[in-house]
Amino acid sequence: MTERVDFAVIGGGAMGSAAAWQLARRGREVALLERFDPGHANGASHGPSRNFNVAYDCEPYLGLLTEASRLWEELEAESGAHMLDRVGMVTHGGTGEYPELAAGLAAGIPGRVLSPGEAGERFPGLRFQTPVLWNETGGRLNADAAVAALQRAAAARGAVVRHRSRVTALEPRGDRVLIATEGGSLEASVAIVALGAWTSKLLAGLVPLPPLVVTQEQPAHFALRSDGADASRSWPGFNHRPRPSGDEWWLTPIYGMYTPGFGVKAGWHGSGPVTDPDARTFQPELAQLEALRRYAAEWLPGADPDRFEPISCTYTTTPDHDFVLDRVARIVVAAGFSGHGFKFTPAIGRLLADVATGEADAAPAAFRLDRFQA
Structure with a gap:
């Protein structure tokens, strides 16, 4: 029946x-x-x-961000589970100009621009060369x-x-x-x-x-060089567009965040090989992973590029x-x-x-x- x-x-x-x-x-x-x-x-x-990144410059995303922020808190209250840590988000690299700032402020999302020096003092685990967009209401989610x-x-x-x-x-x-x-x-x-x-x-x-393109992505968790008690608050989520170099991966944005108990997660955004979700290898994409280690050595002074655990996931775009x-x-x-x-x-x-x-x-x-x- x-x-x-x-x-x-x-x-x-x-x-x-x-x-x-x-x-x-x-x-x-x-x-x-x-x-x-x-x-x-x-x-x-x-x-x-996952990053709770609030740096967007257009609708319908800005409205959905405001709604999602409220609904995550409602879900926490209803379920009794904790999943959203508002440790903030930094966005840096590229031109160092951020249309997301004005758009976010107009939508009620606070933000401001920090100098590279100010951002480096505040977040010593990261390295900055351009002005930095700081969104204090961003953070990370436990997926x-x-x-x-x-x-x-x-x-x-x-x-x-x-x-x-x-x-x-x-x-x-x-x-x-x-x-x-x-x-x-x-x-x-x-x-x-x-x-x-x-x-x-x-x-x-x-x-x-x-x-709908399905790719297998290769982020990784890198161990902290110093695992202090305040690590969870001193590492914001981050989005970064590195400067161009001879390495093809440097043309792809990087995202990451500190993950309590795992280290610093970092990954190239949407750069993995096309895959069939029913025939994935789940094995590390070695070229991505090696480029990611080089990135960590240059841009994540608070993380150890030689101590890491690969992660495998899919993107569908x-x-x-x-x-x-x-x-x-x-x-x-x-x-x-x-x-x-x-x-x-x-x-x-x-x-x-x-x-x-x-x-x-x-x-x-x-x-x-x-x-x-x-």
Whole structure:
């Protein structure tokens, strides 16, 4: 017998879990279907740290930042879990000019520019050569804690959360969607698909997706040279565009943050090789890793470039690096969040719930599928 639910969310990473939480908060009947075990490391939502970077210069991101900041705090209160540390964010390199400052101030996001000397005194673990944008309300998020809290909070409000429940096919049938899983089938009035690297595999032929490029990325955790008691407060999150050099990796931005218990995380932004999420090696990308060690030696004086642990994760990106969030008949798709999406998670969950329930006619134009149509 086919099970029936109002809303099915396919994919239990950050965005899917947030959508389930938001739907359950509204009293909606929702089932969250996740292919892997809790806390798995196969996609893009795992790990102990992400930047909560508030340096944006346009909508809809500025509005979503303000909303996400509030919703992260609401999730902490509701779940009893701690996931957001406002240790601040620094942005440096490039031209040293920051349109994000004026845009953020207009949106109520505080910030100011520090000289390289002032920033170096304040944050001795980092090296600066250009003026530095300092955002004190930024910081870091614990990704593992956040996903677990979203799922617990959704379940506490009545959502059904099922791990080890791989969806193999979708079939729209009039006012319902038939969802086939490896363990059976169910029908929903609306299916929200938030599958990250697996999005195109499930939705090919059903939704007019843009090319979604999946890459295997190679950040790493570097040990601190001095692990003082104040390390958590003396290391902000950071974004950096290094000066050009003969090394091709130096053309790619760097992101990072101190991760309590792990060291300093650093990684090249979206520079890994294209991969199939079902055929990943999970082995270090040696060229990226060696370039990352050289970067740490030059720009992270507080970290030891010779003591590190590689990390493997995926990015899924759209051609314009903006998100996809749209509805096609009874299917809502959320994709392309890699590289800068995690901070927006609870606000994206609200948008997905709005679009799925019809409480919003459409998502912001910047995220809709029709932007890719000629």
